[in-house]
Amino acid sequence: MEWLTIGAFARACRLSPKALRLYDELELLRPARVDAETGYRYYAPAQLEQARLVAWLRRLGMPLARIRTVCALPPAAAAGEIRAYWARVEAETAVRRDLAAFLVDELTATPRKDTTMLELRYCAHSDPGLVRPANQDTAYAGARLLAVADGYGPAGAPASSAAVAALLFLDSADSAELPAGNVLNLLADAVHGASEAVRDVAGTDENGTTLTALLWTGSRLALVHIGDSRAYLLRGGALFRITHDHTMVQSLVDEGRLTAEEAVTHPQRALLLKALTTAGGIPDLKLHDAEPGDRYLLCSDGLSGVVPDTTIRALLTTAPAPDEAVHSLVDAANTAGGPDNVSCVVADVVEAVA
Numbered sequence: 001m002e003w004l005t006i007g008a009f010a011r012a013c014r015l016s017p018k019a020l021r022l023y024d025e026l027e028l029l030r031p032a033r034v035d036a037e038t039g040y041r042y043y044a045p046a047q048l049e050q051a052r053l054v055a056w057l058r059r060l061g062m063p064l065a066r067i068r069t070v071c072a073l074p075p076a077a078a079a080g081e082i083r084a085y086w087a088r089v090e091a092e093t094a095v096r097r098d099l100a101a102f103l104v105d106e107l108t109a110t111p112r113k114d115t116t117m118l119e120l121r122y123c124a125h126s127d128p129g130l131v132r133p134a135n136q137d138t139a140y141a142g143a144r145l146l147a148v149a150d151g152y153g154p155a156g157a158p159a160s161s162a163a164v165a166a167l168l169f170l171d172s173a174d175s176a177e178l179p180a181g182n183v184l185n186l187l188a189d190a191v192h193g194a195s196e197a198v199r200d201v202a203g204t205d206e207n208g209t210t211l212t213a214l215l216w217t218g219s220r221l222a223l224v225h226i227g228d229s230r231a232y233l234l235r236g237g238a239l240f241r242i243t244h245d246h247t248m249v250q251s252l253v254d255e256g257r258l259t260a261e262e263a264v265t266h267p268q269r270a271l272l273l274k275a276l277t278t279a280g281g282i283p284d285l286k287l288h289d290a291e292p293g294d295r296y297l298l299c300s301d302g303l304s305g306v307v308p309d310t311t312i313r314a315l316l317t318t319a320p321a322p323d324e325a326v327h328s329l330v331d332a333a334n335t336a337g338g339p340d341n342v343s344c345v346v347a348d349v350v351e352a353v354a
Contacts, residue, residue, distance in 0.1 A: 002045065003042035004044070006020055013055055026064060122346065123321075126342070127330045129340050149163045149300075183217055190224075212225045214298065221290055222286070223242065223284070230243050230297075232297040234313065291349065294348070298344070305339075307336055315328045316346070319346075325346040330342050
């Protein structure tokens with residue numbers, strides 16, 4: 001048989017030698033022969049068709065994990081898988097287009113010049129779910145502060161309670177209409193205190209908590225986030241996730257090594273990269289301008305892990321008041337099996353009653 005060196009094979013299929021070595025390690029495209037003495041890789045001409053398919057799929061942006069699936073299928077089934085992948089890409093592109101439009105509007109909006117006073121209408125609820133023996137979540141909603149914390153480890157419940165308790169002074173703090181930088185600094189200092197409170201009760205790194213909180217200033221919401229609890233914004237009928245999960249699985253999705261579908265069932269989907277622990281962690285801090293009619297949701301992964309965003313959007317859209325929305329969401333999580341504690345905070349931005 002006429003063998004092709006890795007360089008010749010790379011030129012023929014338009015994949016780099018570096019990519020071919022990676023695909024060999026991932027068992028996606030193994031060489032036909034490896035020299036026992038030199039370790040040189042050799043490929044058979046018959047492998048060119050599969051290599052070209054891999055190259056084309058990579059140009060589509062398909063993650064390696066999904067390419068492995070496509071390459072193992074017969075042609076008709078592979079075509080169906082590619083069709084399904086591209087439909088998902090188009091759907092996700094539409095969502096990102098809406099998010100981009102939202103961000104452009106937020107960044108270019110002129111400061112509000114009217115004297116309309118805004119306030120929050122809110123509700124919080126935490127439920128143990130149907131499987132866990134105890135509830136390690138903490139949820140809080142007040143006139144200025146909204147927060148959800150999801151504790152883990154033997155001291156998870158005290159950790160989540162301590163994190164939220166350390167922020168409660170913000171609910172009565174005079175943060176109204178502070179400059180953006182001052183609001184975020186105030187929130188950052190408060191989270192530093194929350195970190196110290198968690199260290200006092202956690203003891204070891206096996207204990208800790210997520211924390212997602214919003215601080216209301218009268219026209220803005222300052223966000224702090226660490227871990228895999230989430231914050232969503234429902235605006236104009238569209239649902240936007242305004243936090244990014246700090247998990248190993250999310251990092252693999254970001255790198256293209258996992259699809260969003262694979263992440264849902266990945267055995268390590270709950271492995272956190274950042275949280276409030278004795279080792280500490282740097283949270284995300286953001287500022288959002290609020291508009292009348294906005295509805296915000298904070299939730300632990302007991303909701304987002306079992307209830308899809310489409311259902312969350314539908315429940316948030318149809319519930320007339322925050323308390324009804326919160327209980328509908330918790331019921332949906334328990335209907336889906338309730339495998340984890342589930343906590344929700346829903347807050348509506350409304351015009352203040354004179």
